[in-house]
Structures are given as structure tokens and as C-alpha cells.
Amino acid sequence: MEQTTINLVQESFEKVKPIASTAADIFYTKLFELDPALKPLFPTDKAGAMVEQGNKLMTMLGAAVAGLSNMDALIPVLKGLGKRHVDYKVEPSHYETVGAALLGTLEAGLGDEFTSEVKEAWTTVYGAMSGVMIEAAY
Numbered sequence: 001m002e003q004t005t006i007n008l009v010q011e012s013f014e015k016v017k018p019i020a021s022t023a024a025d026i027f028y029t030k031l032f033e034l035d036p037a038l039k040p041l042f043p044t045d046k047a048g049a050m051v052e053q054g055n056k057l058m059t060m061l062g063a064a065v066a067g068l069s070n071m072d073a074l075i076p077v078l079k080g081l082g083k084r085h086v087d088y089k090v091e092p093s094h095y096e097t098v099g100a101a102l103l104g105t106l107e108a109g110l111g112d113e114f115t116s117e118v119k120e121a122w123t124t125v126y127g128a129m130s131g132v133m134i135e136a137a138y
């Protein structure tokens with residue numbers, strides 16, 4: 001992966017971090033707008049479960065973003081994560097929907113700073129991450 005891509009993703013993620021819980025909120029709203037059928041996959045019945053889920057998402061994204069410079073170490077982590085997602089009833093096509101919700105969230109969170117370069121960089125990074133997860137799992 002190109003260093004400029006990594007830098008753009010890492011810098012823009014830093015800007016989203018302070019609004020992580022808002023971002024998580026936007027993310028799930030967008031995700032369930034795009035595909036309401038995904039709702040039952042998440043444990044919304046438990047109080048605070050979505051907050052926790054949002055934290056998981058941001059923590060994992062954070063770890064992945066931080067690890068981009070060392071893809072060799074990141075790949076086995078993503079493979080395991082992809083396999084666990086089969087147990088969560090996640091299907092390959094869901095990755096595209098989650099990617100769209102993620103990009104929409106970044107756009108809402110970053111405003112003018114969500115430039116076409118930033119968008120392209122995140123598309124590359126999410127595509128690489130989900131590609132490894134899908135390949136390992138299905």
C-alpha cells in the first residue's frame with residue numbers, strides 16, 4: 001500500500017477519533033438505512049449494546065489504521081476477524097454495504113476535509129481489509 005494512502009487514512013482517522021461516539025451513531029443509522037435487514041445481526045436488545053458495538057468498530061478500525069504500515073502483522077488478525085464474522089451471520093455482500101456506511105460516516109464527520117483524495121484512500125484501505133476478511137472466510 002502506498003505511503004500517501006496510509007498517511008491520508010491515519011490523519012483523517014485522528015480527526016474522527018474525538019467524535020468517535022457520534023461517528024458510531026451516524027454509522028449505524030446509515031447502515032440500517034442502507035439495509036434494514038442487517039439490524040437483527042447486531043445485539044440491539046441489550047441496553048448499551050450499540051454503544052459497545054460502536055466502540056468495537058472504532059477500536060478495531062483504529063488498530064487497523066495504526067497497523068497499515070505493517071500489513072504482514074495485520075493480515076492474520078484480519079483473517080481471524082473475517083472468520084468470526086461468519087458466526088455473526090455476515091455474508092460477503094454485506095461488506096459493500098458496511099463500506100458505503102463507513103464512507104458516508106467519514107464524509108459526515110470530516111465535512112470539507114473529506115476530500116476526493118481522502119475518499120480514495122479510505123476506499124483502498126477498506127477494500128484491502130475487507131478483501132482479506134472475505135478471502136479468509138468464504
Ligand code: HEM
Nearest residue numbers: 038041042043056057060061084088090094095098129130
Ligand atoms: C473491515 C470490516 C470490518 C471490521 C474491521 C469489523 C470489526 C468488528 C469487530 C472488531 C467486532 C468485535 C468482535 C470480534 O472481534 O470478533 C465485530 C463484530 C461484529 N461485526 Fe464487524 N467488522 C467489519 C465488517 C463487518 C460487516 C461487513 C458486517 C455486516 C453487517 C459486520 C457485522 C458485525 C456483527 C454482527 C458483529 C457481532 C456483534 C456482536 O454480537 O456484538 N462487520 N466487527
